Each structure stands twice: as C-alpha cells, then as structure tokens.
Amino acid sequence: MTRSTVGKPASPVMMDAKSHAAGFRKARDARRSELIEDYVELIADFLETGGEARQVDIAERLGVAQPTVAKMLTRLSDEGLIVRRRYRGIFLTDEGRALAKRTRERHHIVETFLAALGVSPETARTDAEGIEHHVSEETLAAFKRFIVRPGNSSRE
Amino acid sequence: MTRSTVGKPASPVMMDAKSHAAGFRKARDARRSELIEDYVELIADFLETGGEARQVDIAERLGVAQPTVAKMLTRLSDEGLIVRRRYRGIFLTDEGRALAKRTRERHHIVETFLAALGVSPETARTDAEGIEHHVSEETLAAFKRFIVRPGNSSRE
C-alpha cells in the first residue's frame, strides 16, 4: 500500500483501484486484437467483392506500407486465421472466416446504430471504425434493440 | 495502382480506399492519445478527491508498473500537461486541467448514455472506458440529445 492510502483514504469517491485497473487492462487487450480484426475483416471484404486480397491492396486500404502488412500477415498466419499463397493472394481459414463474420456483424450494428441515432453517415462510418472494438456483447445487444425499435430501449 | 485494380474493379461495393485509410489512420491516432487522456483524467481525479497524485497510486490504478508511469509522466510533462514536484506529487497545468475537463465530460456522457440505453452500470462503465476515445463531437452531441430525451433522436 502506498503512503497516501495509509495516511488517509486516497479516494472516497473513485471506484476501487482493482476494478479500475481491470478496466484499463481490458482496454489495452482490446487494442491488441483491434488490428487483427481489422485485417481479417478487410481481407474478407476483398475476397467477397474483388476476388483477391493482395498485400499491396490491403496496405493501401489501411494506409500503411506494404512491409507493415507483410509482418502482420505473418502474425495472422501464425494464429491460423489466414493462408498465404505466394503471388496468389491471402485466403481466410475457417477460423479466420468466422472471426471476420463476427467482426463485420458487430461493425455493421455499431454503424447502423449510430446512423439510427441521428449521426451523419460519414461520421457513423468513421466512429464505428474506432468504437466497434470496445463494444461488449451486452452493449451490442442494446444497440440492436435500439435499431429495431428506436426510442424503445430496455428501460420500462 | 495495383494489378488487380487495373485488371478489374477491385471492389464494386467497398468504399473508396482513401477514405477507408483515413478512417484507420484516425483510429490509430486515437489510440495514441488514449493513454494521455487516461492519465490526465486519472490525475485530475486524484487531485480532486484525494489531494495528491503519486506515481505509485497512478500505477496501481492503471494496473502498470511504476517505471511505466514515470516514463509516461515524462511525456506528459514534455507536452506541458503536468508539472512534477519530486516527492510532492503530480500537478496539472492549465492545459492539463482543460484536457482533463473535456475528457471527463466526454467520458461521463458516454457512460450515462450507455446506461440510458439500458446497459447495466458495470458494463456501461467498462465499455465507456474503451469507447470514449473514439467518439467524435457529432456523435457525442447525439449521445447528449438521447440522454435528455431518450427515444427522441434527431431524426424527424
């Protein structure tokens, strides 16, 4: 314990340190999986709309350099989410496809929700990109409820 | 241009690459400022509720080691957000105080909004921690509207 917590209550109003720290830890963890989800989702989009997912295309979409993509793909491959066929593009494994599906559904719900709330389509799209990774199942369910019946949230 | 975009339209349905990349860039930027905001907000909480903001206390709250905090504080200090008085704690500059105020207001709005939407208080708290940094002014305004008049979003 630190001196201040001994001498006097450090924070009569703040939540307890342990759960606060847990919250931050969770946010940090989310940050790590964000990138993976972005990649998988993007690759799925390419495969379904264009037929091929190439490093250079992914790099352009994400606004990063090609070697950055190459390194990330190594990671995705190690985790069993994708298969790389040299000069023939990137393909998703079953696991990768499942993750892409989940991620995209969540993304779509968040974006639709924001739009339903009255946010402009452009902002909804942009904000959804950042928000989607931090939305729990419970919150996602609330978003869904609102989309179906706006103004009729779960509160009775 | 990549080969695939020459040979055939890479993505008839996907949004254009430039704005997509811009969205990702924005999310990446947000990730960078997240930590700063968390620190400043936390320091403000300590100063107001306990009187003192110490490295060890901050470390405990955030769930990281003290040297990690020390390094971040150097950064905050470099950016003119805080003043460090050795063994007397951390203090906010005017700029730091302003940032803390903005951040906390936003945080509070997000959390209140989620609760108003029917999300449990615990989840609202946890999710707000991650979401707050990715909410634009426009979305924040929509959240505020909903809090005041739930079910009466801006749509006519």
Added chain:
DNA sequence: CAAGACCTATAGTAACGGCTATATATGCTC
C-alpha cells in the same frame, strides 16, 4: 524466352508502452 512490371520478402531503424532490477533521493521516526 527475355525484359520489365509487379508483388513479396527481408534488413535495419524508430517510437512507444510495457517489464524487472537497481540506484538514488526524500521524509519520518526514534
């Protein structure tokens, strides 16, 4: 089938945010 275009891989660097271990400074207590 050789040349050039294009895609991918690799090397080396940087910034950031973590960590442990350890040194140093301060304040409290006796």
Added chain:
DNA sequence: GAGCATATATAGCCGTTACTATAGGTCTTG
C-alpha cells in the same frame, strides 16, 4: 541526525507496429 521505509529515477530489456530501402520471385508481354 541516523536509519529505514517509501517514492522516484534510471538502465536495460522485450514486443508491437510503423517506416524506408532494397533484394528477390513471379508473371506477362513483346
């Protein structure tokens, strides 16, 4: 005021995600 507990600083490490520069494959095309 000396010693000890506590707070802070520093050193050195690691993993991640980005970058540039460049080397090396592959494919297409003349």
